[in-house]
């Protein structure tokens with residue numbers, strides 16, 4: 001029996017979902033085909049499953065529109081995950097006016113398919129994937145930090161004359177504590193700071209979005225008392241008028257996720273624990289929180305002062321093409337603004353699609369090694385996924401600008417848009433087309449006015 005070894009750098013959501021799908025697919029194939037082996041080795045830097053808990057404490061949204069729901073259904077885990085959801089009834093966009101939180105729109109009131117999403121704790125999702133991957137036979141290794149790699153060609157010497165008959169291309173991965181592992185393909189699923197990417201494409205650096213998110217998940221005595229009514233049993237963003245916004249998620253069990261987004265011009269990487277050391281940053285964040293009034297300020301301050309408070313630097317980047325037998329998925333390939341609420345969905349979709357494509361291609365040839373056209377399959381995967389993900393990444397850059405606008409024109413346009421949304425929610429018969437047309441007319445009117453003013457001044 002020929003053994004094909006797939007190495008996966010990173011045992012996060014994308015890496016584990018890939019392992020599950022590939023092994024599931026292979027086990028189905030093996031019941032019909034001649035037996036051959038596929039070994040999946042997942043290399044995770046965190047020291048243990050327990051250590052992942054702190055890394056994955058807050059919730060995320062699995063969405064129908066980005067493909068996350070289809071991906072977990074494909075993994076056979078949709079029902080299990082729905083049963084473990086946080087209980088959020090959908091996302092909300094709100095604004096703060098005169099220190100009062102005012103609802104702009106709630107997804108379930110606007111989109112008929114809003115019920116399709118699942119808001120779930122990251123660790124719960126990750127644990128479900130880990131359990132499934134291990135049950136299917138994945139070799140998941142903790143404390144396995146990838147620090148180096150090289151792609152090599154092995155010659156297979158056969159026959160008495162010792163003539164070289166076959167070449168096997170493989171990837172050698174070096175771990176921090178010394179061991180070297182060899183595989184036929186390496187899937188880089190090691191997140192936004194990907195070491196694999198830094199080794200193979202050192203010129204590619206993520207784009208800093210001039211925004212950081214500071215906050216934590218905090219316990220409250222009573223969620224209903226701690227949150228304005230519009231935010232209870234929901235998750236979503238509240239836009240301020242001084243260039244900040246705050247993301248709130250009711251996590252259930254009297255826990256609330258609070259993330260205050262602050263525009264920043266720091267180009268250097270902000271440390272995760274910066275709030276505990278950088279007094280100026282903490283003071284700036286506490287000052288920004290005052291805008292959110294009595295309804296939210298105490299909660300934001302509590303999160304900022306929590307020992308677990310952390311800083312997330314918002315970054316994004318366009319998809320990275322495969323390099324030989326190394327392919328990138330999830331944040332390692334295309335980090336996306338956290339405001340998109342889409343990165344984990346994209347990682348899941350990548351994982352399922354790549355596993356499906358590789359599963360067919362990896363059926364071993366008779367004798368030595370796996371097919372030589374694997375790099376072509378990896379390239380096809382890139383060509384199929386990159387255009388749509390690059391669009392998502394690009395589109396989400398403007399979300400931050402809209403949420404954090406401070407210019408008079410920007411605020412006018414945002415207020416107008418929000419007013420149209422509110423009107424459409426209160427008057428459900430007003431179709432999206434009418435709302436969009438009204439908005440387009442307003443934008444055109446403003447543009448026309450500006451143009452006439454410019455001409456008059458010229």
Ligand SMILES: Cc1cc2nc3c(=O)[nH]c(=O)nc-3n(C[C@H](O)[C@H](O)[C@H](O)COP(=O)(O)OP(=O)(O)OC[C@H]3O[C@@H](n4cnc5c(N)ncnc54)[C@H](O)[C@@H]3O)c2cc1C
Nearest residue numbers: 010012013014045060061146191330331341342343344345
């Ligand atoms: C505040 C915030 C909110 C978000 N909300 C949402 C949301 O609602 N919906 C959504 O879809 N997405 C959301 N995202 C994005 C989402 O979290 C990521 O896009 C997703 O986790 C990417 O999955 P991944 O598997 O590619 O990478 P990761 O989840 O980052 O996993 C990478 C794994 O690789 C490991 N690793 C790193 N380096 C190495 C190494 N050298 N060797 C071995 N292992 C290594 C890490 O420990 C980690 O376990 C949010 C992100 C943030 C920051």
